[in-house]
Amino acid sequence: MFDSINEMQIPIPHDENGMVGRECPNSECLGFFKIKLGTGILEEGYNQCFCPYCGYKSTQEHFLTQEQLNYAKSIAIRETQNALEKEFRKWDRQLRSGTRNSFIKLSVEYKKNHQPIAYYAEPELETHLTCENCGLVYAVYGKFAYCPNCGADNTLQILKANLELVRKMIAQIKSQEDPEFREYLIHTALGNVVSAFDSFGKNTVTLFTKHTEKSEIRISFQNIIKAGEKIQKEFGLDIYDGLGDEKWQQIVVNFQKRHLISHNDAIVDEVYLTITSDRNSILGRAVIVSIEDIEDMLDSIEYIAKKLQSGLVDWKVKIK
Numbered sequence: 001m002f003d004s005i006n007e008m009q010i011p012i013p014h015d016e017n018g019m020v021g022r023e024c025p026n027s028e029c030l031g032f033f034k035i036k037l038g039t040g041i042l043e044e045g046y047n048q049c050f051c052p053y054c055g056y057k058s059t060q061e062h063f064l065t066q067e068q069l070n071y072a073k074s075i076a077i078r079e080t081q082n083a084l085e086k087e088f089r090k091w092d093r094q095l096r097s098g099t100r101n102s103f104i105k106l107s108v109e110y111k112k113n114h115q116p117i118a119y120y121a122e123p124e125l126e127t128h129l130t131c132e133n134c135g136l137v138y139a140v141y142g143k144f145a146y147c148p149n150c151g152a153d154n155t156l157q158i159l160k161a162n163l164e165l166v167r168k169m170i171a172q173i174k175s176q177e178d179p180e181f182r183e184y185l186i187h188t189a190l191g192n193v194v195s196a197f198d199s200f201g202k203n204t205v206t207l208f209t210k211h212t213e214k215s216e217i218r219i220s221f222q223n224i225i226k227a228g229e230k231i232q233k234e235f236g237l238d239i240y241d242g243l244g245d246e247k248w249q250q251i252v253v254n255f256q257k258r259h260l261i262s263h264n265d266a267i268v269d270e271v272y273l274t275i276t277s278d279r280n281s282i283l284g285r286a287v288i289v290s291i292e293d294i295e296d297m298l299d300s301i302e303y304i305a306k307k308l309q310s311g312l313v314d315w316k317v318k319i320k
């Protein structure tokens, strides 16, 4: 009876740049991002989608946003109603003509409810990127680590984009007058630098050691001193070489400050003072992070990242 509604293809509207929103189905993440249709892997039948934030992998239809689902549902209900209305009209015609000459006249009418279409607008996002591996054009907000189409970690490209976000954040912090909120944003920005560098480091090491005898190596880059020592031991690389003492010291201090903020309510402890020899901080008092501290560190982070990447390229050539 309702052949027309057995299967319904509902195109999801895109924004003026041809981008459509996606939402990670992982309930612990629910991250929002956008992809540009017609870019990325265009192989017939390829339907994979990766969450750029948590790496959750599934097929495209699992990444519909709640708004898109509501929209599709509203279209489906409207189409179903139209199909029903058509069938009822047909039935009505049959009844009327069949009972035209009979004593009892029959007719039927279908009254449909008005089904409004749940139109929606998708939020504007901060970082626009093209995957160096598959060519997907996509947009993300906040820290991320994977291409939503091929799942590649374009590590250096992603690190740079994440540091750029921190620069944008710093620009906003400068105009922030509420001191408490300002402090909160500075701490967040510092945390973002450290975790962006940590995921860069981890992903880079995983990428280069894949299918080698060092494929099991796991290095945390949150502890920048230990990470350097381990890189030196495993790959014979000095990733801080050429950075200069002052810049190196600044990174050590900032990373240790981040550690205090995350694990010690931002209160200066003995371990911090021993590691950093920071004369501006007082035992038992709250640690102070300045915007300039973070700003100055960004280029050094990129320097170390490049050093790690090129060092591992050489290492890979050598072991072949």
Ligand SMILES: [Zn+2]
Pocket (backbone or CB within 6 Å): 024, 025, 026, 029, 030, 031, 051, 052, 053, 054, 055, 056
């Ligand atoms: Zn996710």
Ligand SMILES: [Zn+2]
Pocket (backbone or CB within 6 Å): 040, 131, 132, 133, 134, 135, 136, 147, 148, 149, 150, 151, 152
């Ligand atoms: Zn890709």
